[in-house]
Amino acid sequence: MLDVSGLNVSYSGIRALQDVSLTVGQGEIFALIGPNGAGKSTLLNTLSGIVPAQAGQATFEGQNLLGMPAHRIARAGLIQVPEGRQVIAPLTVRENLELGRIASSGRGGSELDHVHDLFPVLAERRNQLAGSLSGGQQQMLAIGRALMGAPRILVLDEPSLGLAPVIVREVFDALLRLNREGLTILLIEQNAKLALETARHAAILEQGRVVMRGVAADLAHDPLVVDHYLGRAEDPV
Numbered sequence: 001m002l003d004v005s006g007l008n009v010s011y012s013g014i015r016a017l018q019d020v021s022l023t024v025g026q027g028e029i030f031a032l033i034g035p036n037g038a039g040k041s042t043l044l045n046t047l048s049g050i051v052p053a054q055a056g057q058a059t060f061e062g063q064n065l066l067g068m069p070a071h072r073i074a075r076a077g078l079i080q081v082p083e084g085r086q087v088i089a090p091l092t093v094r095e096n097l098e099l100g101r102i103a104s105s106g107r108g109g110s111e112l113d114h115v116h117d118l119f120p121v122l123a124e125r126r127n128q129l130a131g132s133l134s135g136g137q138q139q140m141l142a143i144g145r146a147l148m149g150a151p152r153i154l155v156l157d158e159p160s161l162g163l164a165p166v167i168v169r170e171v172f173d174a175l176l177r178l179n180r181e182g183l184t185i186l187l188i189e190q191n192a193k194l195a196l197e198t199a200r201h202a203a204i205l206e207q208g209r210v211v212m213r214g215v216a217a218d219l220a221h222d223p224l225v226v227d228h229y230l231g232r233a234e235d236p237v
Helices: 040-047 070-076 093-104 112-118 120-124 135-147 165-180 192-198 216-220 223-230
Strands: 002-011 014-024 029-033 055-060 078-081 153-157 184-188 201-206 209-215
Touching (some): 014 029, 014 040, 014 201, 014 209, 029 165, 029 192, 040 055, 040 153, 040 184, 070 078, 078 135, 093 112, 093 135, 112 135, 112 165, 120 135, 135 153, 135 165, 165 192, 192 216, 201 216, 216 223
Parallel strands (some): 078 153
Antiparallel strands (some): 002 055, 201 209
């Protein structure tokens, strides 16, 4: 569904991504983990048309993404939930959700009742200003807004960042439900343990390079991954 090959991205002469290659299959959750500054967000922003690439290929359902404007990529069905949520604070919850329909381009975005069923708090607070929501509620709103655009692949950048554990669990339960319903998900996540528990396949990015990839469950038991990202059994995760 999504194929990235030999992708290179540089900022002011500094290479942020170096020959990055990965494949996300239709109907799966694919996780990308790695330390801060590894280039994970750069990769998502390149795929979303926000950051230009200097070399390589990136195709989504046969369409070349590189050089395509961001709004066309969203309308093609690759929709990102950005780090930090970026809801429109002065608008209501309902208005934020309705704005998400812009990306659907006639594909028939999710109905409000589907989003409300997934996140009931958004129905309860439909007339509340988005800026007055808690961080967890804003994350739910950001995901809901993306769903209104009828994504073919949902791309999430650090959805658990800054959230209480109970809210993280609620958000990830919703992502698993969406995946069971057939939605493909590409996930960047700081919580490596949770990411590997959630995904089918995963890759590890370090200093702009993919250093490991494979079945997520296998990576979760790899000694190098355990030592560097998950912690030893006696250490807190």
